[in-house]
Amino acid sequence: xxxxxxxxxxxxxxxxxxxxxxxxxxxxxxxxxxxxxxxxxxxxxxxxxxxxxxxxxxxxxxxxxxxxxxxxxxxxxxxxxxxxxxxxxxxxxxxxxxxxxxxxxxxxxxxxxxxxxxxxxxxxxxxxxxxxxxxxxxxxxxxxxxxxxxxxxxxxxxxxxxxxxxxxxxxxxxxxxxxxxxxxxxxxxxxxxxxxxxxxxxxxxxxxxxxxxxxxxxxxxxxxxxxxxxxxxxxxxxxxxxxxxxxxxxxxxxxxxxxxxxxxxxxxxxxxxxxxxxxxxxxxxxxxxxxxxxxxxxxxxxxxxxxxxxxxxxxxxxxxxxxxxxxxxxxxxxxxxxxxxxxxxxxxxxxxxxxxxxxxxxxxxxxxxxxxxxxxxxxxxxxxxxxxxxxxxxxxxxxxxxxxxxxxx
Numbered sequence: 295x296x297x298x299x300x301x302x303x304x305x306x307x308x309x310x311x312x313x314x315x316x317x318x319x320x321x322x323x324x325x326x327x328x329x330x331x332x333x334x335x336x337x338x339x340x341x342x343x344x345x346x347x348x349x350x351x352x353x354x355x356x357x358x359x360x361x362x363x364x365x366x367x368x369x370x371x372x373x374x375x376x377x378x379x380x381x382x383x384x385x386x387x388x389x390x391x392x393x394x395x396x397x398x399x400x401x402x403x404x405x406x407x408x409x410x411x412x413x414x415x416x417x418x419x420x421x422x423x424x425x426x427x428x429x430x431x432x433x434x435x436x437x438x439x440x441x442x443x444x445x446x447x448x449x450x451x452x453x454x455x456x457x458x459x460x461x462x463x464x465x466x467x468x469x470x471x472x473x474x475x476x477x478x479x480x481x482x483x484x485x486x487x488x489x490x491x492x493x494x495x496x497x498x499x500x501x502x503x504x505x506x507x508x509x510x511x512x513x514x515x516x517x518x519x520x521x522x523x524x525x526x527x528x529x530x531x532x533x534x535x536x537x538x539x540x541x542x543x544x545x546x547x548x549x550x551x552x553x554x555x556x557x558x559x560x561x562x563x564x565x566x567x568x569x570x571x572x573x574x575x576x577x578x579x580x581x582x583x584x585x586x587x588x589x590x591x592x593x594x595x596x597x598x599x600x601x602x603x604x605x606x607x608x609x610x611x612x613x614x615x616x617x618x619x620x621x622x623x624x625x626x627x628x629x630x631x632x633x634x635x636x637x638x639x640x641x642x643x644x645x646x647x648x649x650x651x652x653x654x655x656x657x658x659x660x661x662x663x664x665x666x667x668x669x670x671x672x673x674x675x676x677x678x679x680x681x682x683x684x685x686x687x688x689x690x691x692x693x694x695x696x697x698x699x700x701x702x703x
Contacts, residue, residue: 302327302408303439304399306425309344311464313414315453316441317351318460320412324439329355331402333395336362336480336538347463357402361394362480366537369394370481373611374580375525375635376600376628377588380608383558385574385581387482392421393616396428400436410437417443420563424614431617474501474571480541482554482574493559493569504545504573508552508646515644516551517651520583522639525632527580541576548575551643563613579641579648586639586650590658596631603627 303320307313307330320328330348332341341358348356369390380386399411411429415421422440429436447453457464477484485501499507521529528534530543548554554575562568588597603624610621637655641648663673 300324300326300409300437300439302329302406303410303412304329304331304403304406304408305412306395306399306414307332307344307348308414309341309347311453311457311462314347314351314462315447315456315460316412316414317348317353318462319441319445319447319456320439321351322460323445326409328353329357329402329406329408331357331359331395331399333398334358334360334362335365335391335394336542337478339478355406359398361398362538363536365391365394365480366541369616370541370577371526371537372625372629374577374584375632376604376607376624377581377585378604378608378611379581380612381558381560383556384560384570384572384612385482385556385577386608386611387479387572387574387577388421388477388484389424389612389614390481390616391479392424392614393428396425397432400429400432403433403436410439412439412441415440415442418564418566420612420614423563427614428617476503478503480538480545481577482572485571486568490569490571497557497571501571502555502573505549505555505575506552508555511550511552511645515642516547517640517642518547519638519640520580521637522584522587523636525584525629525635527583541580544576544579547643548579552646553643553648554578555646579643582648582650583639583641584635586641586653587637587655588635589650590653590660591634591637591655592631593659600628600631 303324303326305313305317305320305328307317309332317328317330320326328351330344330353332344332348334341345356345358373386373390378386380389402408403411413422413425415425417440422443426438426440429438447456454464456462474485474488474490483504485497485503489495490497490501519531520527521532521534526537527540530540535543554573554577556572556574557569558572559567559569592600607621607624607628610616610618610624615621634655634657636657637653639650640652642651661673663670
């Protein structure tokens with residue numbers, strides 16, 4: 295769509311320098327009306343300044359939506375039912391937020407009759423892919439504006455010059471080079487760039503904002519219990535909570551015990567490696583608790599199949615395919631597996647570590663009578679193991695026999 299044909303665009307707007315520059319750039323370059331959308335995903339920042347700044351730019355339609363409960367209930371919890379980690383470590387805190395932002399952005403575009411949507415993701419990162427794939431999945435004919443791929447503001451200096459020329463307020467710390475960039479929501483915080491660009495250097499302590507140093511955590515362990523219903527956490531220490539409230543409480547517990555720090559070099563979907571420092575205090579506790587309750591409620595083969603599917607599921611979320619048919623298909627299988635995943639887990643939190651110390655469930659598959667080293671009163675006939683072992687070893691014995699000259703069983 296030619297620039298002159300865009301009459302109204304919905305911008306994913308944080309109120310920060312980059313998206314404020316984008317807002318003005320859209321108004322001047324496209325000559326269109328800009329509608330701003332700011333999502334409260336629990337990033338811990340006051341969002342009213344974003345509204346006021348949008349008003350200063352003459353924006354008439356401003357959306358500031360509290361999406362915390364929807365975020366945890368419909369995106370974070372389904373992801374954690376799969377015990378999802380990317381490349382063995384990353385809990386996907388940024389990735390899982392993008393489809394919700396894109397979904398609400400498209401809804402607003404439909405409500406206000408906008409011609410296009412716009413985002414502030416750069417042309418080097420994963421977020422441009424995540425946003426735009428979600429847009430197209432939800433509205434196939436949508437027009438997407440990605441300023442970082444169009445404009446000539448290719449440096450921080452040019453961005454600041456544009457801001458000053460257009461009377462865009464600049465926070466004092468933005469006038470110099472920021473030490474790193476931060477993205478945050480209720481699940482995690484992500485820090486990248488500048489002082490973190492050399493993966494050989496330890497991240498300075500100032501990078502960490504959601505956790506205390508494990509060395510500074512209390513010398514006494516914190517013991518908690520978590521209740522699960524059909525794979526989702528519903529209570530802490532017997533107190534029922536909404537999804538967002540529960541995750542916020544886990545974040546408090548994780549922060550106080552130095553839990554959830556990760557320094558990772560990952561493979562971006564666009565092809566390059568990047569170094570990020572992530573803090574996911576509540577999510578780290580939730581993952582261990584969920585695996586704990588699954589350990590006594592899931593059938594062995596179902597559990598192992600889930601573990602095989604998980605890397606593919608994690609890759610789909612990381613790469614931006616939340617709304618794809620294959621993710622939905624995997625989700626359906628994962629959700630069926632959670633029908634019996636209910637019960638209580640007890641955990642010990644201590645200096646950066648989470649340990650499961652107890653688990654119980656009305657659906658438990660654990661049988662003390664069968665597994666005991668004492669007299670099991672006929673619950674398990676150990677003689678049966680002889681035939682089982684011989685059958686399992688049959689192909690190995692045949693192979694070994696063929697490997698010998700003239701050898702036979």
